[in-house]
Every structure is written in structure tokens, then in C-alpha cells.
Amino acid sequence: MDTIEECGDGDRHLLSGSRILVGVPDNSRGCSELLSWAIGAVAKANDSVVAVHVLGGRERKKRLQKANAFVIYMLGEFVEACEAKQINLEAKVVCSSNIGRALTQEAALTDGNILIVGRSRNAYHRSHVEVANYCFMHAPKNCSVIAVGREGLPQCNTRLKSRSFDAESNVSSSSTWSRRFPPLQKLLRSNSMRKLAQSSNEGAEDKSSPRAVLDGPEEREHQVTEECYSTSSHEVSRRGQNGLWRRLSDMKLWLPFLRTIGDDSARASDAGSAYAEDQKPAWRCFSFQEISVATNDFNPDNLAGRGGYAEVYKGVLSDGQHVAVKRLAKGTPSEQKEKEFLAELGIQGHVCHPNTSYLLGCCVENGLYLIFEFCSNGTLASALHGKSGKTLEWPLRYKIAVGVARGLQYLHMFCRHRIIHRDIKASNVLLGDDFEPQISDFGLAKWLPKQWTHHSVIPIEGTFGYLAPEYFMHGIVDEKTDIFAFGVLLLEIVTGRRPIDCSKQSLLQWAKPLLEAGQATELADPNLGDDYDKDQLKRMIAVASRCIMRPAMWRPSMAEVLHFLSTDDCLKEPEKWNIPEDEVDDMDDCTLFSESCSP
Incomplete structure (x- = not known):
């Protein structure tokens, strides 16, 4: 008894x-x-x-x-x-x-x-x-x-x-x-x-x-x-x-x-289910000496990126493995450091999918560090907007879009708990050796219990230009928050334009007239010329226009997004491309805020 x-x-x-x-x-x-x-x-x-x-x-x-x-x-x-x-x-x-x-x-x-x-x-x-x-x-x-x-x-x-x-x-x-x-x-x-x-x-x-x-x-x-x-x-x-x-x-x-047996119930059956919660990554604790040697004592020449509360250094372990070491930046308040570190470690430790960044381990000596597999092709942001002068080819753009969609579907549907990333953007999409995308930076991510419809979050955090209107205005966070950001990301991939350019013009504002007119080819990155698949382009634009609808309930799920990206079903009703006039109001948060632009 x-x-x-x-x-x-x-x-x-x-x-x-x-x-x-x-x-x-x-x-x-x-x-x-x-x-x-x-x-x-x-x-x-x-x-x-x-x-x-x-x-x-x-x-x-x-x-x-x-x-x-x-x-x-x-x-x-x-x-x-x-x-x-x-x-x-x-x-x-x-x-x-x-x-x-x-x-x-x-x-x-x-x-x-x-x-x-x-x-x-x-x-x-x-x-x-x-x-x-x-x-x-x-x-x-x-x-x-x-x-x-x-x-x-x-x-x-x-x-x-x-x-x-x-x-x-x-x-x-x-x-x-x-x-x-x-x-x-x-x-x-x-x-x-x-x-x-x-x-x-x-x-x-x-x-x-x-x-x-x-x-x-x-x-x-x-x-x-x-x-x-x-x-x-x-x-x-x-x-x-x-x-x-x-x-x-x-x-x-x-x-x-909680991790109860009831949480293991089967969900939608597709490729994402192969990475359900019983496949957990194995990670280890690194010594400070290991990561210090790997990064040449955090030499500035090895600095791969900086943003938010962290700096990322590339390095090579003693066994020859290339790694990225994320160090919480000095000068950040201790409480904020710990919060970001715990949030990312707690979530990344449960995430295992080809389209999410892979956590190798952590270090808690002389600071707080997360160690990931190194992605040799940098970020999607650098591939689209970098100074190299190279144009990201269309097949790779389409591959990246589908890969990010798969990663988000995994986070929303196939993890032990639903995960809302909250900061989907080009600079948080890493590109592996074969340009397979990996969603990274889970510092703002939220667990979303199965019983809940949404979170109510204060303060508002994320990147302006990608913020869903209900999140920006009311602090409401659910899967549709990520889907809105994914829609903006799709437009960024198609057009090659930043969500907010140096003139502080919003990508959504710029794209709105073309979306309303159904002029898909006018949205294509001019650097591509005519070297792109028109059917794939139309699919991506049709999906993007649905993802950025102002009412969250009108946006598709990530399962639907993947279906639309791989079929022509979303093209059967072209009028659905259009964004109704009253749905665009208040959608553009960047009229008040903007990201700094690189010179």
C-alpha cells in the first residue's frame, strides 16, 4: 500500500x-x-x-x-x-x-x-x-x-x-x-x-x-x-x-x-519523430585547461562571434576536433550570466537533432562556458550578408530553409517538452560542412508545457525585425512566435535583404506591396539573376506570407510549413499569398526600433 x-x-x-x-x-x-x-x-x-x-x-x-x-x-x-x-x-x-x-x-x-x-x-x-x-x-x-x-x-x-x-x-x-x-x-x-x-x-x-x-x-x-x-x-x-x-x-x-512516462506518447508521425526524446546527446564536462589550450588562451584571433551575453571562440581539441567555445561575456551581471547559462544548458542538454546545434559539454571553471561542434561555414547571416562577395546559391538557400523548418518542427513537436526558441534569426542559424543548417543559441528559449497554450513573458527579449506582433505588444509566446520569425527568415533567404536595413526600412514593409501583387519573381535576390527554381521560390514566398500573418491562429504549424515547402499545395489558392490590409497594421515593430547595421 x-x-x-x-x-x-x-x-x-x-x-x-x-x-x-x-x-x-x-x-x-x-x-x-x-x-x-x-x-x-x-x-x-x-x-x-x-x-x-x-x-x-x-x-x-x-x-x-x-x-x-x-x-x-x-x-x-x-x-x-x-x-x-x-x-x-x-x-x-x-x-x-x-x-x-x-x-x-x-x-x-x-x-x-x-x-x-x-x-x-x-x-x-x-x-x-x-x-x-x-x-x-x-x-x-x-x-x-x-x-x-x-x-x-x-x-x-x-x-x-x-x-x-x-x-x-x-x-x-x-x-x-x-x-x-x-x-x-x-x-x-x-x-x-x-x-x-x-x-x-x-x-x-x-x-x-x-x-x-x-x-x-x-x-x-x-x-x-x-x-x-x-x-x-x-x-x-x-x-x-x-x-x-x-x-x-x-x-x-x-x-x-516533469519527465513522466505520459510525456512519451507518440505525436505526429514523420521524419522528425526519429529524433524523439529518448535520443539524448551525451555531453561531458571540460576542464578550463582543455578549452584554454584549444582556443590558444582565448586569443582574439580565434573570436568567431559576439552578441548578447556571450562571445564565441573557435578552437581545436587535443584529439583534433574543431569546437566553438561560448564564453559568457565579462562585465555581464552575475545573475544574468547564470540565468542565460542555466537556460541554455538546461535546454540544449535535452536537444538532439541534425538541425539543432550539438552540445559537446560545458566548463564551470574560471567562468561559464558551453562547448559546441564547430560549424565551418559560419552563420546564415554571414552567408547572406557577409563581405566575402560570394552569393549563396539557390539550392543551398532552399536546403537551409527546409532544414531550419525541420529543426523547428522537432523543437515544437518531438522534444520531451515543447521548446519555443524565441530568437530565430539568420545569425542564429549555423551552417555545417555541407551547409546543413543548425538552429543555435537557446539562451532565450522557453519550455512550453503540453497543458499550456502560451507563455506570458516580461520583459520582451529577442531581435527586432523578427518579433511576432502578439509577442512584441502583449508578451505572448507560443509556437506561432517562432513561426512568425521563420516567415521573416524565409523572406530574408529569398530576397537577400536584412530584416531591417541600414536605412531602417523593414523587410516586411518593403515586401508587402510585392506580396499583395503576387509578384514572386520581384522578391528574388537580384544577385541570383535567373539562377533559381521558380516553383521553389513561389513555395517559399507563399509559406512566408502565411507565417507572417498578424493573427497567430492564421499561421501554419511547422508540420504544415514542411508540407507546403515540399509540395505545391500552398500554390492552389494564390489569393492566400496576400496579406489583408488590416493584418499588416501593427505588424512592423521596426518603425520604433532597429538593429545596428554593419558599415
């Missing part, structure tokens, strides 16, 4: 600002589930959730570096949830041969109020029982212990004082109860944690100290794991600023980050 039980040394009411320690295991799924439950059901505003990993075994010191990277990687999924709930998120690794002792000592040293422990995927059930038993017996008097595992874990023989857990009241010590409780995966997928917490209070049993046992989920057959977690205490403190987010239920705030 699945149960939740607690035992207590006396009545105690948890106040705001509690310190919640979560003993995270050495696998990503177990770590994610424990943190999900702690953040969603236990923590409340101003609390601190500390992910504590105990690094045991031999050669612990050699594993600390990778440990630091892994903890940051895992915390990346929860930054937005903690920001919205105004929860501080921290991580710490301690070295000890006794997990229970290390956790209870950490609770004592840091005045922890709650200690949550769970089962390591690599541990036998007996060792889990021993850890929970030790924590029950040796935790500080004022520290509640919650063990997440299977039925049969140690129960206290003394009076049990219970506390109910739900997404809104979080923790309450006012009732005594013991009841059946569904597996954690069912709990997390429930529409109402409150109903679960208040459902059945029968069979209450009095015992005496604030320790709890919660039945946990079945584990999946296989899971990508890492050896270790982090070095020293690392705090990522966030304060939610968006009232719209705070008004959403806590349940919705933490559901997007």
Missing part, C-alpha cells in the same frame, strides 16, 4: 523562508522528480530549495568537476519555476562515504527545516532504507524528514504528526492522517494536487516526529545518467517579477519540468 506518513517531536509550524534540502541521486530522472515535487508541492515563496548530492566511492575529488556541471544542468530546468514562485534555488555537493550522515550533517550545519531523501537508481532498496533510517534517527530536532520511495520504508514507532502537501498550501501540520497515495508520476500529472491532499483522511495514526514516507514512481528502463554533480555551494536566486505568472496555479508552474 502506498502511504504518506509523518512522525514528529512536537507541533511545529513552518514559516516562510524555510530551508528545504533535497538529497538528489546520481541519475537525472530521479533528481528531476525529487526537485519537481519539492519545488511544486513543498516549497513556497521565499523558501530556499537546496539540491544536495553526496559524492561517495573512490576518486571523489576527480569527479567533483563533472559533478558541478551536472547539478547546474539539472537546475536549469527549474529556474523559471523557482523564479515564478520566488524560491531560491541552490546546489551543493559533499563528499562522504555515508550518505545519511552527510545529509543530516548538512541539515544541521545549514539550519535546514526540511530534508527530502529519495532512492538512487544505482542503489539497492536496502541502501535506500538505510539512508532513510539514518535520517529518521539522526536529523536535527527541528528538521522534518520526507523519504520518497516505495512502501516498506522504515516507519516510526512513536506518535506521528502529519502534514498535508499540496501545490498551494504546500505544507501544513494541522491534521493527522494516513492514506493511500498514488505513485509520484500520477501525483505530478494530476490536475489538482489539493484534491489529492484533502481526499481521504481515514486511518490516521498518531506518532511523534516530523518524518514522512512517500511512495515514489516506477523508474524507466533506461535513463541517461551522469557520474556526479557539483563542487561547492552554488546559488541561483530568483525573484519572479511577472504578475501574470504568479497568478497561475503552482501546479502549472512546475508541471512543465
Whole structure:
């Protein structure tokens, strides 16, 4: 039988600002589930959730570096949830041969109020029982212990004082109860944690100290794991600023980050499904010495690009592999650095597709670094607008357009969670050796839970000229935000013009009369001459005109975009090329803002 039980040394009411320690295991799924439950059901505003990993075994010191990277990687999924709930998120690794002792000592040293422990995927059930038993017996008097595992874990023989857990009241010590409780995966997928917490209070049993046992989920057959977690205490403190987010239920705030079996359900069946969530990239933690040697101590001659909060250097590893090292720029506020780093690492670590940039690993020594495969042909922006004088040939333009569409379809439909990139533009499309495009720079990307229709985001971030009107005006973000930007990108590929040129004229404003007149050939880049496929050109323009429709509901999905790019279906109703007059109003955000133009 699945149960939740607690035992207590006396009545105690948890106040705001509690310190919640979560003993995270050495696998990503177990770590994610424990943190999900702690953040969603236990923590409340101003609390601190500390992910504590105990690094045991031999050669612990050699594993600390990778440990630091892994903890940051895992915390990346929860930054937005903690920001919205105004929860501080921290991580710490301690070295000890006794997990229970290390956790209870950490609770004592840091005045922890709650200690949550769970089962390591690599541990036998007996060792889990021993850890929970030790924590029950040796935790500080004022520290509640919650063990997440299977039925049969140690129960206290003394009076049990219970506390109910739900997404809104979080923790309450006012009732005594013991009841059946569904597996954690069912709990997390429930529409109402409150109903679960208040459902059945029968069979209450009095015992005496604030320790709890919660039945946990079945584990999946296989899971990508890492050896270790982090070095020293690392705090990522966030304060939610968006009232719209705070008004959403806590349940919705933490559901997007869960990895439940239900998320594995099949979606649309096409080539993109071959890269579903079970194909995860394997990445490693680099030492600073490795990347320093690879980039010749970050020699300015190796600077490949700069923008936003980062600089990108090209380099060569000792095995001859060419890499791009993304370094968060000096002078950027520490909090912003960490936010960008966590967001990109947390998302890129789950992305694996030929048309998205491939993360090789990261480095957290002497700064924050992401290491990617190097793309020898630079970016689409440099290919279209560079100073080389070379014209990007039409077959390559069409190939790039289709490849970016495939990458976006993967992000929107075939990832474990829907991902909205939010910054689709030519400079964020890398070109590999064969000009296969790769979507890069996920620093602004957002997870979008299956249950949500959109995000409401403040402040507005992205690149002017590519911003969808509903995002620019109201902060609304969903798949159609990326689709609008993709429509602008298609026009950029076809015309060879920047979204906003040096005279501050918008590409959309310039293209509008030609789109309305259905003059496809007039939109073609003059540098191409007549060397292009007219049918492909018409398809791209027809698709672009639909993607940039002002009402988001009128824009196609990426699956439809791919279909239209490969067939003539979109040409059967030419009048659909036209943008109605009232749909262009307010679409041009660049009349107020513009990008700087290269001389």
C-alpha cells in the first residue's frame, strides 16, 4: 500500500523562508522528480530549495568537476519555476562515504527545516532504507524528514504528526492522517494536487516526529545518467517579477519540468519523430585547461562571434576536433550570466537533432562556458550578408530553409517538452560542412508545457525585425512566435535583404506591396539573376506570407510549413499569398526600433 506518513517531536509550524534540502541521486530522472515535487508541492515563496548530492566511492575529488556541471544542468530546468514562485534555488555537493550522515550533517550545519531523501537508481532498496533510517534517527530536532520511495520504508514507532502537501498550501501540520497515495508520476500529472491532499483522511495514526514516507514512481528502463554533480555551494536566486505568472496555479508552474512516462506518447508521425526524446546527446564536462589550450588562451584571433551575453571562440581539441567555445561575456551581471547559462544548458542538454546545434559539454571553471561542434561555414547571416562577395546559391538557400523548418518542427513537436526558441534569426542559424543548417543559441528559449497554450513573458527579449506582433505588444509566446520569425527568415533567404536595413526600412514593409501583387519573381535576390527554381521560390514566398500573418491562429504549424515547402499545395489558392490590409497594421515593430547595421 502506498502511504504518506509523518512522525514528529512536537507541533511545529513552518514559516516562510524555510530551508528545504533535497538529497538528489546520481541519475537525472530521479533528481528531476525529487526537485519537481519539492519545488511544486513543498516549497513556497521565499523558501530556499537546496539540491544536495553526496559524492561517495573512490576518486571523489576527480569527479567533483563533472559533478558541478551536472547539478547546474539539472537546475536549469527549474529556474523559471523557482523564479515564478520566488524560491531560491541552490546546489551543493559533499563528499562522504555515508550518505545519511552527510545529509543530516548538512541539515544541521545549514539550519535546514526540511530534508527530502529519495532512492538512487544505482542503489539497492536496502541502501535506500538505510539512508532513510539514518535520517529518521539522526536529523536535527527541528528538521522534518520526507523519504520518497516505495512502501516498506522504515516507519516510526512513536506518535506521528502529519502534514498535508499540496501545490498551494504546500505544507501544513494541522491534521493527522494516513492514506493511500498514488505513485509520484500520477501525483505530478494530476490536475489538482489539493484534491489529492484533502481526499481521504481515514486511518490516521498518531506518532511523534516530523518524518514522512512517500511512495515514489516506477523508474524507466533506461535513463541517461551522469557520474556526479557539483563542487561547492552554488546559488541561483530568483525573484519572479511577472504578475501574470504568479497568478497561475503552482501546479502549472512546475508541471512543465516533469519527465513522466505520459510525456512519451507518440505525436505526429514523420521524419522528425526519429529524433524523439529518448535520443539524448551525451555531453561531458571540460576542464578550463582543455578549452584554454584549444582556443590558444582565448586569443582574439580565434573570436568567431559576439552578441548578447556571450562571445564565441573557435578552437581545436587535443584529439583534433574543431569546437566553438561560448564564453559568457565579462562585465555581464552575475545573475544574468547564470540565468542565460542555466537556460541554455538546461535546454540544449535535452536537444538532439541534425538541425539543432550539438552540445559537446560545458566548463564551470574560471567562468561559464558551453562547448559546441564547430560549424565551418559560419552563420546564415554571414552567408547572406557577409563581405566575402560570394552569393549563396539557390539550392543551398532552399536546403537551409527546409532544414531550419525541420529543426523547428522537432523543437515544437518531438522534444520531451515543447521548446519555443524565441530568437530565430539568420545569425542564429549555423551552417555545417555541407551547409546543413543548425538552429543555435537557446539562451532565450522557453519550455512550453503540453497543458499550456502560451507563455506570458516580461520583459520582451529577442531581435527586432523578427518579433511576432502578439509577442512584441502583449508578451505572448507560443509556437506561432517562432513561426512568425521563420516567415521573416524565409523572406530574408529569398530576397537577400536584412530584416531591417541600414536605412531602417523593414523587410516586411518593403515586401508587402510585392506580396499583395503576387509578384514572386520581384522578391528574388537580384544577385541570383535567373539562377533559381521558380516553383521553389513561389513555395517559399507563399509559406512566408502565411507565417507572417498578424493573427497567430492564421499561421501554419511547422508540420504544415514542411508540407507546403515540399509540395505545391500552398500554390492552389494564390489569393492566400496576400496579406489583408488590416493584418499588416501593427505588424512592423521596426518603425520604433532597429538593429545596428554593419558599415
